[in-house]
Amino acid sequence: MLCMQNFTYYTPTKVVFGKETVTQLPALLREFGARKVLIHYGQGSVVRSGLLARVRSLLDEAGLAHAELGGVVPNPRLSLVYEGIALAKREGVDLILAVGGGSVIDSAKAIGYGVVNEGDVWDFYAHTREAKGCLPVAAVLTLSATGSEMSNSSVLTKEDGWLKRGYNADWCRPKFAILDPTYTETLPAYQTACGCTDILMHTLERYFAKDGSMALTDAIAEGLLRTVMANARVLQQDPKNYDARAEIMWAGSLSHNGLTGCGSDGGDWVCHRMEHEMGGLWDVAHGAGLAAIWGSWARFTYRENLDRFYRFATQVMGIAPNPASRAAVALEGIEALEHFFREIGMPTSFHDLNLAPTDEELSLLAKKYALAVGGAAGSAVKIGETEARAIYRMAL
Ligand code: NZQ
Ligand code: ZN
Numbered sequence: 001m002l003c004m005q006n007f008t009y010y011t012p013t014k015v016v017f018g019k020e021t022v023t024q025l026p027a028l029l030r031e032f033g034a035r036k037v038l039i040h041y042g043q044g045s046v047v048r049s050g051l052l053a054r055v056r057s058l059l060d061e062a063g064l065a066h067a068e069l070g071g072v073v074p075n076p077r078l079s080l081v082y083e084g085i086a087l088a089k090r091e092g093v094d095l096i097l098a099v100g101g102g103s104v105i106d107s108a109k110a111i112g113y114g115v116v117n118e119g120d121v122w123d124f125y126a127h128t129r130e131a132k133g134c135l136p137v138a139a140v141l142t143l144s145a146t147g148s149e150m151s152n153s154s155v156l157t158k159e160d161g162w163l164k165r166g167y168n169a170d171w172c173r174p175k176f177a178i179l180d181p182t183y184t185e186t187l188p189a190y191q192t193a194c195g196c197t198d199i200l201m202h203t204l205e206r207y208f209a210k211d212g213s214m215a216l217t218d219a220i221a222e223g224l225l226r227t228v229m230a231n232a233r234v235l236q237q238d239p240k241n242y243d244a245r246a247e248i249m250w251a252g253s254l255s256h257n258g259l260t261g262c263g264s265d266g267g268d269w270v271c272h273r274m275e276h277e278m279g280g281l282w283d284v285a286h287g288a289g290l291a292a293i294w295g296s297w298a299r300f301t302y303r304e305n306l307d308r309f310y311r312f313a314t315q316v317m318g319i320a321p322n323p324a325s326r327a328a329v330a331l332e333g334i335e336a337l338e339h340f341f342r343e344i345g346m347p348t349s350f351h352d353l354n355l356a357p358t359d360e361e362l363s364l365l366a367k368k369y370a371l372a373v374g375g376a377a378g379s380a381v382k383i384g385e386t387e388a389r390a391i392y393r394m395a396l
Helices: 021-031 049-060 078-091 102-116 181-186 189-207 215-237 242-255 268-282 288-314 323-343 361-372 385-394
Strands: 015-016 038-040 067-070 095-100 137-141 153-158 163-170 175-179
Touching: 015 021, 015 095, 021 049, 021 137, 021 175, 038 049, 038 078, 038 102, 049 067, 049 095, 067 078, 078 102, 078 153, 078 385, 095 102, 102 137, 102 153, 137 189, 153 268, 153 385, 163 268, 163 361, 175 242, 189 215, 189 242, 189 288, 215 242, 215 288, 268 288, 268 361, 268 385, 288 323, 288 385, 361 385
Parallel strands: 015 175, 038 067, 038 095, 095 137, 137 175
Antiparallel strands: 153 163
């Protein structure tokens, strides 16, 4: 039964959007009371683009003290977070400024938790206790994808056992986010496509809920999905198209700040949970991993959620309505999204990811997934270990 669910919508992040908005950085840092900042970044894209030097000089000119920690890798690691916690404590920083993509922002959030809370920060990601606060985090975003610049999530990988786990709590929502779409122009086409896929998936995970619906939320979600697909196609031909970069960047933030889930039952999230196990084991790019399994998950579940899949096919993927053959239309919608993924260079199987998991590896993935979700997850169809193994196998 679809009916509107109660919800809380909380998005405290101040978004400053557009060209050259980085010049507002010193004023924003002052507004949020920062006196000493830890600049956190990845493996060098912000060095090569000149953004890191720009941020440093803006802070220097404004007389704002700063320390630095680079080296965040995609699927960010716990060991660097430990290093960051020790550094932030030693330097007495009061805000962590992430300059980069989702991995950098997530690593900054984890450091923020570790500075404020006693004990091992991994406990929060292992869900054995709750955080009681987080050092303020802010972001200068360089990759439209995760929505971490406004979200309450962070995802971390523990090298011991290669466990990739997420922790959600409002403490870590960034104080402000500087979103200048021009910074995303240096992304390789593959990363742009991974980002677009992740943005689509954050809304799709919420959209394919069994219970809960709002006409307005559906309209926003469907508009966002169509906008991202249209502009992903533009960027394939014209990677420096500012307007397309801007549409996608804003969609990325709105897709994971809760807006496209208002009134739903919270969403499905099985693809994300299944992908996190793949990211933990093989270090695949998050968006690519999602594209590789989405079609298999959709085929496994669509009959139990036919209304939504039919609506998706007709309202988002442009399939002609045919109430007499709803299942066939739903399937066409699934195929159309897989076709789109291939069009932008995304994988739709393990094979496309250049992976050939053995039976043992598929079982291990399913086992780790079930452990992470506490047995089973999903909205219309509960996916436990057995079902997850079947879906992973379908994605070979
Ligand atoms: O490390 P550098 O040198 O900066 O290179 C990065 C990295 O290699 C590069 N890059 C970023 N901006 C660039 C650029 N290269 C050229 N030009 C630029 N402007 O892109 C590569 C990928 O970066 P990463 O930050 O890893 O990508 P993304 O933003 O997709 O983040 C992925 C991580 O976020 C998690 C994922 O699981 C994964 O660990 N997620 C976080 C979420 C959240 N916090 O809300 C939700 C998501 O569902 C997701 O799980
Ligand atoms: Zn995601």
